Amino acid sequence: MSGRLSVIGLGPGDARYLTQEAIESLEAASAIYGYGPYLDRVPARQGQSRHASDNREEHERASAALRHAADGANVAIVSGGDPGVFAMAASVCEEIEAGPTAWRMLDVAMVPGITAMLAAAAHAGAPLGHDFCALSLSDNLKPWELIERRLDAAAAAGFVIALYNPVSKARPWQLSHAFALLGRKLPVTVPVIFSRAVGRPDESLTVTTLADAGDMPANMATLIIVGSAETRVIPREGKTPLVYTPRAAAKVMA
Amino acid sequence: MSGRLSVIGLGPGDARYLTQEAIESLEAASAIYGYGPYLDRVPARQGQSRHASDNREEHERASAALRHAADGANVAIVSGGDPGVFAMAASVCEEIEAGPTAWRMLDVAMVPGITAMLAAAAHAGAPLGHDFCALSLSDNLKPWELIERRLDAAAAAGFVIALYNPVSKARPWQLSHAFALLGRKLPVTVPVIFSRAVGRPDESLTVTTLADAGDMPANMATLIIVGSAETRVIPREGKTPLVYTPRAAAKVMA
Numbered sequence: 001m002s003g004r005l006s007v008i009g010l011g012p013g014d015a016r017y018l019t020q021e022a023i024e025s026l027e028a029a030s031a032i033y034g035y036g037p038y039l040d041r042v043p044a045r046q047g048q049s050r051h052a053s054d055n056r057e058e059h060e061r062a063s064a065a066l067r068h069a070a071d072g073a074n075v076a077i078v079s080g081g082d083p084g085v086f087a088m089a090a091s092v093c094e095e096i097e098a099g100p101t102a103w104r105m106l107d108v109a110m111v112p113g114i115t116a117m118l119a120a121a122a123h124a125g126a127p128l129g130h131d132f133c134a135l136s137l138s139d140n141l142k143p144w145e146l147i148e149r150r151l152d153a154a155a156a157a158g159f160v161i162a163l164y165n166p167v168s169k170a171r172p173w174q175l176s177h178a179f180a181l182l183g184r185k186l187p188v189t190v191p192v193i194f195s196r197a198v199g200r201p202d203e204s205l206t207v208t209t210l211a212d213a214g215d216m217p218a219n220m221a222t223l224i225i226v227g228s229a230e231t232r233v234i235p236r237e238g239k240t241p242l243v244y245t246p247r248a249a250a251k252v253m254a
Numbered sequence: 255m256s257g258r259l260s261v262i263g264l265g266p267g268d269a270r271y272l273t274q275e276a277i278e279s280l281e282a283a284s285a286i287y288g289y290g291p292y293l294d295r296v297p298a299r300q301g302q303s304r305h306a307s308d309n310r311e312e313h314e315r316a317s318a319a320l321r322h323a324a325d326g327a328n329v330a331i332v333s334g335g336d337p338g339v340f341a342m343a344a345s346v347c348e349e350i351e352a353g354p355t356a357w358r359m360l361d362v363a364m365v366p367g368i369t370a371m372l373a374a375a376a377h378a379g380a381p382l383g384h385d386f387c388a389l390s391l392s393d394n395l396k397p398w399e400l401i402e403r404r405l406d407a408a409a410a411a412g413f414v415i416a417l418y419n420p421v422s423k424a425r426p427w428q429l430s431h432a433f434a435l436l437g438r439k440l441p442v443t444v445p446v447i448f449s450r451a452v453g454r455p456d457e458s459l460t461v462t463t464l465a466d467a468g469d470m471p472a473n474m475a476t477l478i479i480v481g482s483a484e485t486r487v488i489p490r491e492g493k494t495p496l497v498y499t500p501r502a503a504a505k506v507m508a
Binding site: 011015016017018019020021024082083084085086087089090091092093094096097104105108109110111112113114115118119121122123125126127128129130131132133134135136141142143146149150152153154156157158159232234235236237239242244245246247248249 | 265269270271272273274275278336337338339340341343344345346347348350351358359362363364365366367368369372373375376377379380381382383384385386387388389390395396397400403404406407408410411412413486488489490491493496498499500501502503
């Protein structure tokens with residue numbers, strides 16, 4: 001079987017985050033699948049077919065692309081950020097495991113990308129400079145109690161916490177619950193970064209504290225980084241402050 | 255003050271992981287600072303000065319680059335992987351906070367890169383497809399008890415765990431202690447990925463289990479990913495298995 005499937009991370013927002021490998025993989029593909037807005041970020045090429053689908057249709061998209069690759073084509077699926085972080089790579093693996101044995105013999109390549117957490121951290125300074133975790137706040141695919149347990153554990157152990165998928169129309173209360181819960185484990189002075197639409201023309205960055213984080217607007221395009229007790233803020237006149245977590249941690253917390 | 259300092263992530267290993275932003279920032283710099291092997295990855299350009307330093311000299315490198323930028327130059331520091339993940343961006347922030355006030359007025363830009371964890375995960379499949387954490391096993395800059403506490407917390411809460419800096423000549427026993435500790439919280443069948451020299455010509459990937467992980471060779475160029483109880487392995491005839499963590503997590507663990 002000569003088929004190939006690449007799952008390509010485009011990074012967040014515009015083309016500046018594209019890697020050489022992503023560019024080459026996109027050029028080599030004869031068919032590209034993806035959520036419409038991600039597909040729109042890839043310039044059209046002659047002889048390359050395009051297959052847009054909706055946001056919630058990960059499984060259908062993955063299986064359609066796998067079937068296409070199993071026919072011998074060089075197929076790409078595009079993903080925002082990194083395909084391996086709350087994105088398409090896991091969906092593709094799920095379909096391969098559940099699908100025909102022939103799919104396991106396909107040449108499958110995940111092409112990493114800049115995930116939103118790394119781009120947001122870079123804009124803020126170096127908040128992920130020490131141990132950190134990444135957690136999706138969506139309880140569509142896991143029970144809310146598990147999210148609470150992970151927030152508790154991460155805060156108590158001193159990890160900086162990057163929150164993906166913080167809010168959606170169907171999940172309006174989860175983020176403020178998360179901040180309230182973190183406020184019981186962490187000083188309320190801990191820095192919190194709201195990175196909105198990172199990499200897009202309307203991107204913005206706000207640095208606040210855990211005490212005030214509940215009042216900040218957020219949506220599915222927001223990536224939130226909650227500092228640890230060690231995270232520091234450097235004020236700068238006329239500029240956004242720099243936020244960073246030192247590489248050294250001296251304290252063992254209670 | 256017209257000086258500018260960019261802290262640029264080169265990604266792990268070769269040029270395929272370079273982003274457009276990294277390429278443009280490298281071209282625009284009049285001086286480049288970095289650990290020798292990272293600097294060697296950047297082609298020389300006419301009119302661009304190069305300043306190599308040793309691995310352990312992060313602070314000296316950061317302050318030298320900041321002084322140079324404060325003189326009005328466009329200076330770049332290069333970092334492997336992502337500069338914000340256990341790398342130079344936090345050192346630069348530390349120096350800015352401790353240094354002269356004028357350094358706060360510099361134009362400072364962190365340029366994100368593919369961190370080793372994302373490249374290693376992409377080669378393995380999608381082990382970071384669900385909640386995960388990144389932890390440095392080096393106790394040079396934090397007490398070993400804090401590392402144990404974080405390993406415990408992360409495993410008990412079901413995070414997949416990426417281990418940076420697993421072993422060095424000065425730290426020979428920490429990794430096997432970490433595996434023993436994780437074995438008390440996790441099933442010994444949990445998949446463990448050893449990614450060596452990712453992105454370099456001699457890169458290799460091994461998938462084993464927590465039971466056997468202690469017998470695997472590792473060094474400072476190894477990135478280790480310890481799965482959660484939900485992480486799955488898809489065997490493939492004649493190919494490395496695919497390892498992934500499903501996006502859905504049904505269980506709340508005890």
